[in-house]
Amino acid sequence: xxxxxxxxxxxxxxxxxxxxxxxxxxxxxxxxxxxxxxxxxxxxxxxxxxxxxxxxxxxxxxxxxxxxxxxxxxxxxxxxxxxxxxxxxxxxxxxxxxxxxxxxxxxxxxx
Amino acid sequence: xxxxxxxxxxxxxxxxxxxxxxxxxxxxxxxxxxxxxxxxxxxxxxxxxxxxxxxxxxxxxxxxxxxxxxxxxxxxxxxxxxxxxxxxxxxxxxxxxxxxxxxxxxxxxxxx
Numbered sequence: 001x002x003x004x005x006x007x008x009x010x011x012x013x014x015x016x017x018x019x020x021x022x023x024x025x026x027x028x029x030x031x032x033x034x035x036x037x038x039x040x041x042x043x044x045x046x047x048x049x050x051x052x053x054x055x056x057x058x059x060x061x062x063x064x065x066x067x068x069x070x071x072x073x074x075x076x077x078x079x080x081x082x083x084x085x086x087x088x089x090x091x092x093x094x095x096x097x098x099x100x101x102x103x104x105x106x107x108x109x110x111x
Numbered sequence: 112x113x114x115x116x117x118x119x120x121x122x123x124x125x126x127x128x129x130x131x132x133x134x135x136x137x138x139x140x141x142x143x144x145x146x147x148x149x150x151x152x153x154x155x156x157x158x159x160x161x162x163x164x165x166x167x168x169x170x171x172x173x174x175x176x177x178x179x180x181x182x183x184x185x186x187x188x189x190x191x192x193x194x195x196x197x198x199x200x201x202x203x204x205x206x207x208x209x210x211x212x213x214x215x216x217x218x219x220x221x222x223x
Contacts, residue, residue, distance in 0.1 A: 034211055043201050043214035089153065097142055097161065097205065099212060101154040
């Protein structure tokens, strides 16, 4: 069925370290994936996306990796800062317009 | 929030009363969506619209109806609110080159 899951519900990292958030998806036909960041009391914020014809895409301090063989997606955040504390969701595109979201991983930054 | 506003931002209502939530966009995007977000369930699609007067159901549409009479406005109506509809509701829009979705600030609805 439709499902996008996350390996870990919580992740704690030291400020300045790199963070890696993982996501498993179920639909091998999905051709587009998005990572969102959600801070407390706010709506999800678009971070970065990747199409299935790519393995890697880089943004500002963030990198998304896609492994279609094992249906795995990861978000890497370099030099994690206190402002990176949030819940991170991956989303998988189903059909023309629908997204299916994972449960989310809460990232906590330790000083 | 990508030119998206939601109103009201907070609402408390009683079981059995009708409730309408409004989403307004200034981006002139074709697609608009309503989601609900609950602990343990993540974001789930209620209804979406692919144009004025064109709407379709999502995975949790029972008990909800929508209307879109103008490009910029997408309304979500709970005809007779129930406690199970207590949730945070998010509107989203898409229309960019990849049709990536951008979200509004959310409406927290409590049904007593």
